[in-house]
Amino acid sequence: MGGGFGLNVDAHQHFWNLEKVNYPWLSQESEIINRTFEAPELEPLLRVNGIDKTIVVQAMDSYQDTEYMIDTAARYDWIAGIVGWVPLNRPEEADQKLEAFIRHPKFKGVRHLIHEEEDPDWLIRDDVIEGLRVLASYGLPFDVVAVFPNHLKHVPTIAEKVPDLKMVIDHLAKPPIKVGEIESWAKEISKAAEYTRVYAKISGLNTAASEKWTSEDLKLYIDVALEKFGAKRLMFGSDWPVANLAGDYHKVWTETNKVLDHYSPLEKEAILGGTAIEFYHLEGE
Template sequence: MIIDAHQHFWNLEKVAYPWLDPSYGSICRSFEADELEPLIRKAGINKTVIVQAMNSYEDTEYMLKVAVEREWVGAVVGWVPLNIPEVAAKKLQAYAANSYFKGVRHLIHEEKDPDWVIRDSVIEGLKILSSFGLTFDIVGVFPNHLKHIPYLAEQIPDLRMVIDHFAKPPIKEKQMGAWADQFAAAAQYPNVYAKVSGLNTAADWLTWNSEDLRPYIDYALTHFGADRLMFGSDWPVANLAGDFEKVWEQSNQAIADYSEHERAAILGGTAAKFYGIQAES
């Protein structure tokens, strides 16, 4: 089973996305399932994971509605107010009854406080999330958030977490440095996973290819192993630096020399286990 473990939808007429302003150019419009479907069909992708794009119930409800309508949606990563634990608990009680709702994400990189995710109230909210057996997508952006992951892993060892987009390493600068140290530190915790996603927009938007991505994916493989890595297109954000097809092709090229098991894990096996996605019978 091939899985795109990180894609988005947004309908600007149905849900407000204040962060998505005209400065985002080509992606400042609605993107919905009809546009993605032929792309994943062509790539041979069986299932996708829709990931929240706004800290709102409206966005979550919209994604859950799409999941019911499209048989190729395997999971939804929604949102609850983790910093208000009592409210989060009530909402998770309701959402957990939905078979598509597999985890939560919060746009922590949009928070003014770079330490938001390690606030006591958020830690409490994450403990509640863990109690439901749900996952946490960490949309951290280096250098502000990656360093917090070991603390989270120690405070909530039963919470399965995944680092979206490798926390945006300095690919454009062709550097490793402090990012590599922090990424390796996070990898030491078995409940922490990482997504091979969003790397194209961390590279040079005009010239990137698989050779730019490979050193970072190789580094992730060394420290996480393939069974804790999963591919995601990050569509339609990916369109800022190419398109779905280029991300799919170049990502596959970057891992072409990996073993059959490693490729199978990265391209679907890990995501299926992490999010509890079942293959069609």
């Protein structure tokens, strides 16, 4: 299984070290993931499943988390890039920090835990819009942790207000797979996909499904995403170690591939690596 002659890229995984960084949200999670997860634990899983490169994505809105990822990425060649954090609601500070962070060649984008904000409309606040304009000025993309139905509707608004910004919707905005509902989500994902600078990640779907999920549970939603975005705007991500809440790395990889096996080799190659390489400007890949 894999992306043909191209590299297989896991475009969405995390690390956290509970002794180095504070992750308050983890205390609300199952003990399965409420512990330290670092690169040595992931490395053999990548090897077994044929993954060549990964993108490490922020797990906390803090400089400590971003600096921890930068330090980790410097020690492992298979980490192709990191998606860090800056305070988008403080545009001047964000500008200063981005100027420093982009000196690290593996700093490839920014994310904010918008789903942890009490205000579901945080993303479209004036100060955040200004911060996103700063981000766009550096040519860096924004990972949108849109959790349906609270945040996906804001993606077209951002696309209109910050037209130079490239965005990627994490986890297909967590569609309601568990209850088998698709229409309202499909309508909103279609609106977001109308903007050519908006991409999406086929990631985190297992934790939106029922406990005994299979590729069949994911297929309807991935098919909609392919129809609306096309393979060149879709990328695979494991969402490890969050994936362990409903399976494991191998199951996510193999079941996703069962869906992708219905697509053409070129489409599969794009989703499993090509899109991520282009979107995140992965050097030398």
